[in-house]
Amino acid sequence: MIEEKLPPHDIEAEEAVLGSLIIDGEAIHKIAIFLKPEEFYREKNLWVYEACFSLYERNEAIDQVTVAHELGRLGRLEAMGGAAYLSHLVSMVPTSVHIEHYAHTVHRLSMMRGLISASSQIAAIGYEAGPDIDVALGRAEDTIFRLRRGESRRDFLHIRQLLRDFEESEIALPTMEGRVVGTGFPALDGILGGLQRSDMIVLAARPSLGKTSLALTIARNAAVEQKARVAIFSLEMAREQLVQRLLASESGVDARRLRLGEQTEAEEGRVTEATGVLSEAPIYVDDSPILRMVEIRSKARRLHFERGIDLIIVDYMQLIRGDGREGRVQEVTEISRSLKGLARELDVPLIAVSQLSRAPEWRASHRPQLFDLRESGSIEQDADVVIFIYRDDMHYSKEEWLRLHPDKEDNEYPKGIAEIIVAKHRNGPVGTVNLRFRERTVKFEDLGSEVPA
Missing domain, CATH: 1.10.860.10 (DNAb Helicase; Chain A)
Structure with missing residues (x-):
């Protein structure tokens, strides 16, 4: 017995x-x-x-x-x-x-x-x-x-x-820096107060406007400048491509030249220096191309207990695989709610990169609006913060733009200027910040100009 x-x-x-x-x-x-x-x-x-x-x-x-x-x-x-x-x-x-x-x-x-x-x-x-x-x-x-x-x-x-x-x-933790991960852009942090713990921040835009680049720039700023521990789930981009982007951004070397191995001797030195900086940054990358939400949750939990996490980035959420038992809109709704639940569970900010539909392209004003997310399940409802990226120069040639803005001069054409639109902020103000996007080095830089909502 x-x-x-x-x-x-x-x-x-x-x-x-x-x-x-x-x-x-x-x-x-x-x-x-x-x-x-x-x-x-x-x-x-x-x-x-x-x-x-x-x-x-x-x-x-x-x-x-x-x-x-x-x-x-x-x-x-x-x-x-x-x-x-x-x-x-x-x-x-x-x-x-x-x-x-x-x-x-x-x-x-x-x-x-x-x-x-x-x-x-x-x-x-x-x-x-x-x-x-x-x-x-x-x-x-x-x-x-x-x-x-x-x-x-x-x-x-x-x-x-x-x-x-x-x-x-x-x-x-008496100071904000000790409690909150910043984006590295003072004007944007001025609106958001940094990336608040347990918040789900949806970063949405049409293709080719720099969603991944902005997410990676924020990851770099957090990890290098603040020593924040960043977990990146890169469902769209292989880790080699992601590393090339980070190196181009950090070194200032043209991303295409870096990819083709055509750097000059001076550029090789800058890449070596950038490699040293990034190798000390607490950035952890999972580039599994097919992930279910249960796998993301499991991997994030494991890393959180083994290393600790201060920020999670998921790029991008529509690539997370559903269970196939329901329609895609319902699947995206469940994924959105699960990502929000993960942010709360681990008590860290989570940036969910999201692809926008073509709806903004069909309007007279191409700037995205919150209702553009409503076709994608409950993303708008679940998000604590919604950030859109918009660029006039991706929609209008200089001639078209000047016709629409007759009071502007040639040199005012916003080439490479991205509007970072905080369209929803559950616990604070909304507004727009202008950042410069360096396409050659796939990097966003702060202009320090804010347009109040």
Whole structure:
């Protein structure tokens, strides 16, 4: 007969945590951020910590009298052993100096119990008849990922706790640069406030307007200038092409000459220097041409845990493969929602490059509008930020442009000038920034000119 094992736990460590809190209520500030009431194994210990936690959330003192009163208010004082049990807890430790050690023990053992529970859930997934293997693996990964993040029991939080968490993050990371990845373009960052964590930023344009180039320029600026860790899913472009673009942009060498190996000796030196700069940049590239959303999520999670991620770029989202069971519009809707979910899950900004339909070409004004995205599922709805790229010089010759703008001079023709249109910004202003696009080196540069919305 197999001996039944008790789940991992340490009652003495639990009691030491509680005794430390009753002796020194201020010690809860050291552990409240990671130790939650449900992590206690013994129910009456959970009740005592819950009482301490409630007092903490109300900014009230924690001591033997207040804890007893709170337990009484909740109708649990007698059930957990009354004042005698609280006195027993106080006797467990002489001071609160080791509370973090005891709390980490309780937390670790709770995670082990969660792992046991997760293994049962994963086994159940394996026994279910007929699921797609990728779907099954995705569900299993979801189970472990929630456990890693301590979200197996994610629930409503009072606004007080949310405010406290925000204040703690402000203290830990006092400057914007420490918390937010910038685009590297001051005028654009002035509108966006940088790329905010958990935001999905849709970067959309018609073909050949520089969507990939702008995404790569932002990736380069983030990784080289800010040392941000960038993950790029390049579904359209092979990694060799992507590297050539990055080298051309960094070195200033013509991309075509670089591709054909026709650099001069001086240019070779610049390419070597650019190679040194980029090799130190924390940029990670996956150029799998056919990826399903479950694979993107799995790869991003793995990289996030192994290396850490500060920014994800997906180029481009319409190339993500659907399951084939529904129409393409519905598939794109599911992909869009999944990308937004991934940004929230990993708490990083995610740039989703998107191809626009021909609709803008048929209008008198070729500038893209938000409704141009509405044919593509729920992209507009899911996006926190929508950025369009528009160039007059791609639609009008100089002669045509001057006829449309009779008040302009020849030298004002916007050759190589791209309008970066922030058409949607869920938490801030919209507006337009002009950038120069260097086609030879496939690089965007900041002009510093902003046109308010």
